[in-house]
Amino acid sequence: MSGPLSAVMAEVAAGTSSVPEMARHQGLDETVVRAALDHLIRAGRITRAALGSECATDGCAGCPVAAGCVAAGPRLISLSLAR
Amino acid sequence: MTVREATELPVLRVPLVGAKACCAPSDNGSAGPSAPVVALAGVPNTGKSTLFNALTGARVTMGNWPGTTVEVARGIWKTNRAEAACECEECECGPDDGRLDLTLIDLPGAYSLDPQSPDEALTRDLLISGPAEDRPDLTVVVCDAARLAACLYLVAQLREHGVPVIVALTMLDVADKRDTALDLPALGGQLGCPVVAIDPRRRNGLDALAATVRSNLGVSAAPARPVPADADWLTLDDDRFTWIAQAMEAGVSGSGGNLTTTSDKVDRWVTAPVIGPLIFLAVMWLLFQLTTTLAAPLQDFLDGLVSGPITDAARWFFEATGMSGTWLEGLIVDGLIAGVGMLLTFVPLMALMFVALAVLEDSGYLARAAVVTDRLMRTIGLPGRAFLPLIVGYGCNVPAISGTRILPNAKHRLLTALLVPFTSCTARLTVFVMMGAVFFGPYAGTAVFGMYLASILIIIGVGLALRGTLWRGEPIEPLVIDLPAYQIPTLRLTASVTWVRLKGFLKTASGIIVATVAAVWLLQSIPAHLGESFGEVPVQDSVYGAVSSAVAPVFAPAGFGSWQSSSTLIVGFVAKEAVISSWAQTYAVAEPDDSATPGDLGSAVLATFTESSGGHPIPAALAFMIFLMAYTPCVATLAAQWREIGPRWTLFGVAMQLVVAWTLAVAVFQIGRLFW
Numbered sequence: 167m168s169g170p171l172s173a174v175m176a177e178v179a180a181g182t183s184s185v186p187e188m189a190r191h192q193g194l195d196e197t198v199v200r201a202a203l204d205h206l207i208r209a210g211r212i213t214r215a216a217l218g219s220e221c222a223t224d225g226c227a228g229c230p231v232a233a234g235c236v237a238a239g240p241r242l243i244s245l246s247l248a249r
Numbered sequence: 250m251t252v253r254e255a256t257e258l259p260v261l262r263v264p265l266v267g268a269k270a271c272c273a274p275s276d277n278g279s280a281g282p283s284a285p286v287v288a289l290a291g292v293p294n295t296g297k298s299t300l301f302n303a304l305t306g307a308r309v310t311m312g313n314w315p316g317t318t319v320e321v322a323r324g325i326w327k328t329n330r331a332e333a334a335c336e337c338e339e340c341e342c343g344p345d346d347g348r349l350d351l352t353l354i355d356l357p358g359a360y361s362l363d364p365q366s367p368d369e370a371l372t373r374d375l376l377i378s379g380p381a382e383d384r385p386d387l388t389v390v391v392c393d394a395a396r397l398a399a400c401l402y403l404v405a406q407l408r409e410h411g412v413p414v415i416v417a418l419t420m421l422d423v424a425d426k427r428d429t430a431l432d433l434p435a436l437g438g439q440l441g442c443p444v445v446a447i448d449p450r451r452r453n454g455l456d457a458l459a460a461t462v463r464s465n466l467g468v469s470a471a472p473a474r475p476v477p478a479d480a481d482w483l484t485l486d487d488d489r490f491t492w493i494a495q496a497m498e499a500g501v502s503g504s505g506g507n508l509t510t511t512s513d514k515v516d517r518w519v520t521a522p523v524i525g526p527l528i529f530l531a532v533m534w535l536l537f538q539l540t541t542t543l544a545a546p547l548q549d550f551l552d553g554l555v556s557g558p559i560t561d562a563a564r565w566f567f568e569a570t571g572m573s574g575t576w577l578e579g580l581i582v583d584g585l586i587a588g589v590g591m592l593l594t595f596v597p598l599m600a601l602m603f604v605a606l607a608v609l610e611d612s613g614y615l616a617r618a619a620v621v622t623d624r625l626m627r628t629i630g631l632p633g634r635a636f637l638p639l640i641v642g643y644g645c646n647v648p649a650i651s652g653t654r655i656l657p658n659a660k661h662r663l664l665t666a667l668l669v670p671f672t673s674c675t676a677r678l679t680v681f682v683m684m685g686a687v688f689f690g691p692y693a694g695t696a697v698f699g700m701y702l703a704s705i706l707i708i709i710g711v712g713l714a715l716r717g718t719l720w721r722g723e724p725i726e727p728l729v730i731d732l733p734a735y736q737i738p739t740l741r742l743t744a745s746v747t748w749v750r751l752k753g754f755l756k757t758a759s760g761i762i763v764a765t766v767a768a769v770w771l772l773q774s775i776p777a778h779l780g781e782s783f784g785e786v787p788v789q790d791s792v793y794g795a796v797s798s799a800v801a802p803v804f805a806p807a808g809f810g811s812w813q814s815s816s817t818l819i820v821g822f823v824a825k826e827a828v829i830s831s832w833a834q835t836y837a838v839a840e841p842d843d844s845a846t847p848g849d850l851g852s853a854v855l856a857t858f859t860e861s862s863g864g865h866p867i868p869a870a871l872a873f874m875i876f877l878m879a880y881t882p883c884v885a886t887l888a889a890q891w892r893e894i895g896p897r898w899t900l901f902g903v904a905m906q907l908v909v910a911w912t913l914a915v916a917v918f919q920i921g922r923l924f925w
Contacts, residue, residue, distance in 0.1 A: 168487065169488060169490050169491040170487065170490040170491060170493075170494050171483065171487045171490045172483060172487050183620045183623045183624055184516075184520065184620050186513060186516055187520065194494060195398065195494060195497045195498070195501075197396060197398040197399070197497065197501075198398045198490065198493060198494045198497055200396075200398070200399065201396075201398035201399040201401075201402065201490070201493065202490055204360075204399055205360070205361075205402060205490075208360055208361075208365060209363070209482075209486075
């Protein structure tokens with residue numbers, strides 16, 4: 167049986183880059199996709215890592231935009247299927 | 250134990266649920282042994298505790314559940330009903346005064362009955378695993394209406410076990426702001442349990458909840474929801490999420506349901522495979538065009554101020570003190586004032602650029618740009634997540650190199666660290682703007698945009714080349730980007746981010762420039778040949794000029810083989826912030842006070858390029874900008890690379906950058922000279 171969870175896992179594996187895109191592809195409610203992703207992360211089926219604005223602090227000492235990086239920016243996360 | 254009331258309440262020693270011995274004292278936050286027990290359950294942050302407080306008031310005790318470290322609150326929920334029945338003989342408890350007191354237990358937040366923590370384990374034990382006589386008579390699952398799907402998994406599991414459930418929906422105001430409409434009867438019909446809308450903060454809907462609880466106490470729960478027999482976890486979870494999806498479809502409409510929001514409609518265009526990248530490029534072109542156009546008058550004003558009154562005042566001071574023509578005047582006027590003054594002229598430009606980027610970020614567009622870029626990189630076979638540090642690199646390469654640590658794959662980290670130096674940082678932007686104004690006039694914005702486009706293309710090209718060799722067969726890891734809804738940028742956040750970035754840029758750049766100006770001045774003062782005095786040697790005959798002249802022939806095929814151009818590239822190896830100041834120092838002139846034409850520095854640079862290129866200054870300028878963009882960004886970036894990928898790969902990167910930069914510069918000039 168293939169349901170929303172399988173569909174979301176397939177989207178992650180296929181590299182779909184955004185939740186709305188996943189929802190469109192699968193004809194699912196966006197909130198259901200988000201709930202499924204959260205559930206899979208909690209269950210350890212996919213791993214999540216925040217990206218983008220979380221540079222190592224010791225590398226930012228001489229950076230003119232270090233503070234700005236933390237202050238704003240898109241919320242980016244990486245999800246990958248657990249091996 | 251934490252007592253939230255001034256009264257003496259004993260510590261929880263025995264499970265409340267199941268403590269139904271008749272006529273026990275009504276303490277411990279219990280309504281009495283015969284009182285029905287109602288549990289509040291739900292995922293964290295749904296307003297469960299707020300509801301608990303609203304229902305129990307101050308009649309609350311908190312303490313660890315026996316045998317666990319999990320803190321549980323319990324209290325008395327006084328409802329109005331004349332059925333405080335007790336099954337014991339000679340019962341003396343519970344006056345028949347038309348009230349029904351319930352023992353209310355606030356269970357720890359839990360996403361599911363599959364325990365991932367002691368909190369969830371306790372919730373599971375109390376609701377389905379423990380002895381039947383110890384379980385609550387009814388469970389109220391508090392659900393956030395604004396993220397209902399995430400809350401319904403617990404409901405699905407409770408329904409599978411035939412647990413009597415009532416769903417209490419909170420946060421309806423938030424859902425309403427998101428244009429999410431709920432059909433409670435339809436939702437309840439699909440869930441197979443009553444659904445009540447409440448607002449515990451304003452105490453709305455509490456009577457309806459109490460009435461629903463009362464009417465469901467002692468009533469047989471709906472039959473357990475059937476689940477596939479002997480199913481694996483995925484089949485079971487798929488079944489639950491199918492049930493959740495059906496409930497959402499039946500009971501929710503609007504942005505939280507299936508209707509398309511304005512953000513969705515816009516996203517269909519801005520993240521589309523073909524149109525999306527074109528929109529991204531158009532937005533970036535507009536950004537550079539607007540900032541360079543708007544900043545030009547302000548830059549010229551500051552130019553005039555630095556090269557006019559400030560320089561004149563400094564020269565007057567040296568004349569008045571009898572130090573005119575000394576090395577000190579050269580250091581102060583031609584060095585510090587020209588160098589730092591040149592930096593100041595870029596303050597309006599950088600401020601406008603930072604404002605524009607902050608607006609794009611705050612509006613939510615940059616997240617869409619990330620989707621577009623990610624897809625582009627994935628399409629050509631590069632790891633999509635590698636572009637994230639690259640985005641940071643367009644601000645500054647140093648944190649971008651450090652940011653590669655977030656990549657779990659060592660080869661991806663190495664690949665990204667080698668690509669980061671090709672991202673055009675803000676320090677290079679100042680040179681592009683100056684060159685654009687001198688050589689391309691009204692098309693300066695387009696020229697700058699072209700450099701950023703070239704930066705992206707170089708990253709793609711070099712990435713593909715490296716992937717075809719070092720990274721052959723590496724798996725592409727998926728990336729999901731959570732797109733926030735579009736919003737109107739806030740003035741406060743925009744101003745704050747702009748100020749933080751501008752202050753940081755000025756702080757770093759000014760320090761670099763002052764140090765570099767001093768070093769350049771020193772090298773320009775030291776004669777390359779015997780017989781000349783310190784500080785009284787023409788620049789071309791100084792150590793600075795001699796080294797630059799020795800390097801210059803290397804750049805002759807690229808059209809900028811003059812000692813002045815090569816000298817500034819040597820300085821740029823240290824830091825790109827110092828490129829223009831060193832140029833100004835070399836020519837010992839200032840920028841113009843006439844915005845319509847390139848000033849003295851611009852004229853001097855133009856003349857140099859015209860001469861070194863054999864009458865083809867525009868392709869030579871383009872070649873210079875390409876070289877500047879592609880070769881080693883600064884020593885700070887090298888240090889970061891050294892730390893992250895080691896000396897061998899750092900040196901490989903430097904060599905690769907120089908080869909790529911020189912090759913492209915020569916190609917641009919040699920092809921360009923055929924047309925210009």
